[in-house]
Amino acid sequence: MLTRRDILRSVANGFGLVGLAQTLGAGAPLASRQPHFAAKAKHVIFLYMNGGVSHVDSFDPKPMLAKYDGQPSPLGNPKTERKTGNLMASPFAFSRHGQSGLEVSELFPRAASVIDDVCVVRSVTTDIPNHPPAMLMLSNGRNVLGTPSLGSWVTYGLGTENQNLPGFVVLCPGKPIAPGAELWTSAFLPGVYQGTHIQNVKDTDDPARLIPFLRNPRLDAAAQREQLDLISRLNAAHHEMRPGDAELEASIQSMEIAYRMQAEAMDAFDLRKESLSIREAYGSSDFGRGCLLARRLVERGVRCVQVFYGAGQPWDHHADIMMHQKLAPAADQGFAALVGDLKQRGLLDETLIFFAGEFGRTPTAEISVRQFLQNGRDHNPYGFTVLLAGGGVKGGMAYGATDDFGWHAVDRKVHVHDVHATMLHLLGFDHTRLTYHYSGRDFRLTDVEGEVIQGIVA
Amino acid sequence: MTGPRTLLVLLAAAPALWASPEDLFESRVRPVLASQCSACHAKTRMGGLRLDSREALLAGGNTGPALVPGDPDGSLLVQALRYEHARLRMPPAGKLDAAAITAFEEWIRAGAPWPETAAAAADPLFWSFQPVRRVEPPAVQDRKWVRSPVDAFILAKLEETGLRPAPFAGRREWIRRVAFDLTGLPPAPETVDAFLADSSPEAAARVVDRLLASPRYGERWARMWLDLARHADDRLIGAAPYAWHYRDWVIRAFNEDMPYDRFITAQLAADLLPDGRRDLAALTIFTESPSEVTDDDRVDVLTRGFLGLTVACAQCHDHKYDPVPTRDYYSLLGIFRSTRNREIPLAPEAEVAAYRARKKALDDWQSDLKQYQLTESMQVGEMLAAQSARYMLAAAGMDDAADLDRETLDRWKRYLARTDRQHPYLRAWDAAPGRKAAEEFQELVLAVIREKKGVDAYNRAVSLGFTTGMMLGKVVGRTMDRAKFMLWQDLLAEGNRGGGVVNSNATEDGILYYKGQTVERFLPDQRRRHLDGLRARVEAARGEVPPEFPYLLAIEDLPEPVKQHVYVRGNPDNPGEVAPRRFLTVLSKGEPPAYGSGSGRLELARAIASRDNPLTARVIVNRIWQQHFGQGIVRTPSNFGMNGDRPSHPELLDFLAGRLMDSGWSLKTLHREIVLSSVYGLSAEGVAANERADADNRLLWRAKRRRLEAESLRDAVLAASGSLDLSEGGPPLPLADPGNVRRSIYGFISRGKTDPMLMLFDFPNPNTTAEQRVPTNVPSQRLFLLNAEFMLQQAERLAARLTGGPEARIREAYRLLFQRLPAEAEMEAGLAFTKSEGRWPAYAQALLASNEFLYVD
Secondary structure: OOOOHHHHHHOOOOOOOHOOOOOOOOOOOOOOOOOOOOOOOOOOEEOOOOOOOOOHHHOOOOOHHHOOOOOOOOOOOOOOOOOOOEEEOOOOEEEEEEOOOEEOOOOOOHHHHHHHHHEEEEEEOOOOOHHHHHHHHHHHHOOOOOOOOHHHHHHHHOOHHHHHHHHEEOOOOOOEOOHHHHOOOOOOHHHHHEEEEEEOOOOOEEEEEEEEOOOOOOOOOHHHHHHHHHHHHHHHHHHOOHHHOOHHHHHHHHHHHHHHHHHHHHHOOHHHHHHHHHHHHHHHHHHHHHHHHHHHHHHHHEEEEEOOOEOOOOOOOOEHHHHHHHHHHHHHHHHHHHHHHHHHOOOOOOOOEEEOOOOOOEEEOOOOOOOHEEOOOOEEEEOOEEEEEOOEEEOEEEEEEOOOOOOOOOEEEEEHHHHHHHHHHHOOOOOOOOEEEEOOOOOOOOOOOOOHHHHHHH | OOOOOHHHHHHHHHHHHOOOHHHHHHHHHHHHHHHHHHHHHHHOOHHOOOOOHHHHHHHHHEEEEEEEEEOOOHHHHHHOOOOOOOOOOOOOOOOHHHHHHHHHHHHOOOOOOHHHEEEEEEOOOOHHHOHHHHHHOOOOOOHOHHHHHHHHHHHHHHHOOOOOOEEEEOHHHHHHHHHHHHHHHOOHHHHHHHHOOOOOOOHHHHHHHHHHHHHHHHHHHHHHHHHHHOOOOOOOOOOOOOOHHHHHHHHHHHHHHOHHHHHHHHHHHHHOOOOHHHHHHHHHHHHOOOOOHHHHHHHHHHHHHHHHHOHHHHHHOOOOOOOOOOHHHHHHHHHHOOOEEEEEEOOOOOHHEEEEEHHHHHHHHHHHHHHHHHHHHHHHHHHHHHHHHHHHHHHHOOOOOOOOOHHHHHHHHHHHHOOOOOOOOOOHHHOOOOOOHHHHHHHHHHHHHHHHHHHHHHHHHHOOOOHHHHHHHHOOOOOOOHHHHHHHHHHHHHHHHOOOOOOOOOOOOOOOOHHHHHHHOOOOOOHHHHHHHHHHHHHHHHHHHHOOOOOEEEEOOOOOOOOEEHHHHHHHOOOEEEEOOOHHHHHHOOOOOOOOOOOOHHHHHHOOOOOOOHHHHHHHHHHHHHHOOOOOOOOOOOOOOOOOOOOOOOHHHHHHHHHHHHHOOOHHHHHHHHHHOOOEEEEOOOHHHHHHHHHOOOOOOOOOOOEEHHHHHHHHHHHHHHOOOOOOOOEEOOOOOEEEOHHHHHEEOOOOOOOHHHHHOOOOOOOOOOOOOOOOOOOHHHHHHHHHHHHHHHHHHHHHHHOHHHHHHHHHHHHHHHHHOHHHHHHHHHHOOOOHHHHHHHHHHHHHOOHHEEEOO
16 A cells, blocks of 8 residues: 555656556545646647537638539548538638638638637548547547546646646536547546536526535535534544555545535636626637636646537538538637637646547538438548647647548648647657556557647647 | 576577577477467467468468578568567567577578477466466465465465564454445444354354345445446436346346356356246346447457456457457357347236237327328418418518418518528518519419429438438438528428437528417318317327336347458458357367357357356456455456456465355355455554565555445445335436435446446446446545535434434444444544534534545455
8 A cells, every 4th residue: 555655755756656546546646747748738628519510611721612612522422421422612701810821711700810829730530430439539539438538638647736626627518419428538547537527508607506516505614614623533533543544644635625625616617707808708608608617727727628519419510511600609709719818818828729529521512311401511530620729839820731622631641649649748748658557458548549740839 | 597698699609509400499499489479379370370380380371471491580470579570579568588589590590490299289378268277275384364265375475475464353343344345334233243242253154144145245246247247227329228127137146146157148148048037137238238339349348247358359450469369359249240139028928019009009190190280280381381472561561461360470570570591582572672572582482392392202202211310321312402491491491499410500490380289270170170189099099008018128149140250450341251150269179169050149158157268267256356355366357368467366366266166156155255264354454564565465464445335335324324225126216316215236327427426436437347446535525425415314314313312322323333432532522513403413424424434444
């Protein structure tokens, strides 16, 4: 068994603790730790555009699509989930923005205004054009169930800075489609690294309704303090009879932290404490409010926040790509406000923002019989766009490219594994060494793949 | 003895040291082939390669010949050994030392002679694949310490390393430990008193026998298996209303001490056993895949659960570490693929038939009603569409509205005022409202409706028989121009108000769309009466449907087993050789025979539940041991492969595995042997001298203090408050239901929405097989203890249960919760806290939230 001194020593030695975490479940698994090497990024905010945003309608302009609108795709139609037909021009106009002159479509005018702080990676690929495996890949680095999520790995690696709040928070009003909670599971990592799912539903302004067990409905603060003092006395006496047991000591501390967490979370999750102008900047949508909550949490030292655009798979516009018009304003506003707000507060450098859906969409129109429209796009795993901002990533740049129509990544093609490797790198980790030994082998977020995309690291 | 470094020098300088290349082969090459390579490259032919004869090396594997006699640099074998090849690096667990590699080079340079000798027969296997050995307990110095044969094995190691076992736990500690351990509940105060008063040598055995005989035992130990079986009461999408029958079956199996070999066989093939009727619920385990993708899941649960082997790793490539070729994975998969899920009704046939008939009648009437309503809705919509111009003019105040429908007119008014239309057809009207524009618009509307009907009819025809979205995706239907479709949608679509897939702009009904009751005001009396009649039929039919009969979820064989191919690199579009349905090569004597008739489930079950299987008994013994001690003899309980842990006490593991099989696979006998040992009775206290040598307590010189698992914690709180309902079995209720005071194992387990308390206290993810729980210690758990309604309620009940004066109440609380009396300081603290009557619940809660309650020494 580890003594307290062992634990303190491993904390002092920084990363040493991670290797020990397995035996340390009982120790201080959430204590903040140093990564493998010095790095800028300390927090991650993952804005999950579940359902799959169309890259050719947002951040990857394809003039050739307009030129060949309605004609067969000269590159053929690679296998996707459903049948698709001819090429379809984007109904949305692109224009250049910022110093960098990056092109952004009219769906994302606010994001365009902060584009100089954003790295647009246009050559991402994933494996399977169906939601559950692709969602798992984006979140957990594998196409199948049973491995830990990105947020769990990050929290496992770095611990968290505020012991009065969960280290990894997930905001989603309702659940994303299956595999749902698997998208923030700690799987075989200790349960403390699992995302704490909070339903950030629009009409709930009261943190006590958002977070379970946060308030004692019977005892006031003074009475609870007295009760806690009694527990502490009993525990101290119990511990005295069992000297040197680090787990009992951790348990005693846990109770104290829990007591403090009641006040801390009431504050952190209370958007009413923001000024009206800030609240208006983020907008009143679930997603915008989620982005604002994410900023409040990161500001207080929470390690990782994952904000889903919405329940289900909202971006999944098979029948009519015009539907993007309905969803984009909230995503655009939340993202842009978050980038601007973090920058203004000097937190952008240490916060890595990741804006991504599980795949892109086809440049061709889908021609299934649903809804009698052929104005939508199917899933495209062969090439799509993700955005990164802050946390030591280069702003105002586009990395890689898809072909003339947006089918396949062709220039500096990367995989989701590479994006994960890069994110871990920006957080100070060699992704091949952030491992956990389970069932006889070392597991890691990037499975056996992944290369850091050096070209986007500032 | 010559060290590797010296050998290297000798070999390099004077190869003639060996009398002949044959000698070199026998002393330096063959032993390495046998110990490092043969597990994967003999019988199992990983990568298509055998390394057990010269011919085999020359023939090579998938990558080509392994050996070019006379040319070490050109031989793949050497390249792989040197770790120079781009992909092939062997052995995978780590490069051989330089001397060994040099020996291979020399041997090949000399022409790679391979004398046929008896030595070739020797084929040392990895420890876990070797047969379970017969072992006798070793001799020890301190024979008094040995209470059970188990102790001899533990003590021998301790004596060997010079470690002194910790003192024994007190009798109170011991009975609390064994009670929680065997039943997941604290011992009743009377039981403790009786035990403390019983000084006979059989006192402990009597306690253990009583605990093992209690139904509470199965309720505790079934959970270990249910974790492994990734059991839950629903699916990621959809329900599994009768999965609880499996949970009850597992509990019963433990309580009846069902022989473990039978326990295995029933889960794979109860339907094929002559006396299997009682065990049909066991078959549910392989229907419990969390999603429709079942392949990997079932092989994984089977092989990790029963065999401690990670066979699912071989889905895309030969196993990286264990002798499991991809073909073996597909051999097992073929067995599952040759089955299908089936519902076994748990009601008399007549009842089932009656239900099905009535249900069908109801479905038919409902469908008739829906169809009629749909038709009426559409007809009313078209009727109104044909009056579009009149409504538009009236809405604009250009015509009188006397005979128009009020609501429709309002809808038109709102619609004409909208600016976010997705079609251009009202632009003329917007620019110059008037009769001409209105009539042109009306004409267009009628044309669009006609077009839509044509498209619908065509699509219905081509998609006939396809009902799901995925299937529809394969059919090319006709579509409409977007603007026209939007127009149609604005007027006539039924609004899509929910659902995850946002495929339609229409979140609201079209302005001419009426359904249900609202459509009726447009209908002539006759039709309205017809509708009323249909509704009455539906209601009557609904009343006649009896409650659905319960059923078991099970698997059964397909009429014809499938011919399963290896999927090259795991890709079903790239089928390779046929993988015959049969057992794993490494666990078979010689080439495993293909299973003949049916799926082969029964043969598979027999091969697993066999005395000859080296893994089955070892794996279950280790699991039981792990539950008792907090760590297994092998600390990777579901991986006994190369990459798994090595046993700390291999002889003990074999001894217990042998005992288990000799006892007729009785798990209760095994428990008894373990918990009545000295090593089980040790105190959790540290011994300073041991901490340095074995801080991990791998040699078990003391007990491990453990936090109660989620279920035990909840059950113990309920037991303390006197609320625990001990009724057994039956359908699950959510644990969070305020009225649910049954044991936690009977709670509803959800794959997508884990109960918050279970989640906080380390309940494993029910979507994959879970080999052990990882206990954590985090503040959010303490928030539960401090604030959860459950804790507050139970604390109130506990407080209400305490009777007498303050001191008596405190004493009673300590006896109930901690099986002891309070010390003086504890009594004082309690009295000081409870100075007013209203403080008793808060006091009771403090005790329930204290470490002494949460931890078992």
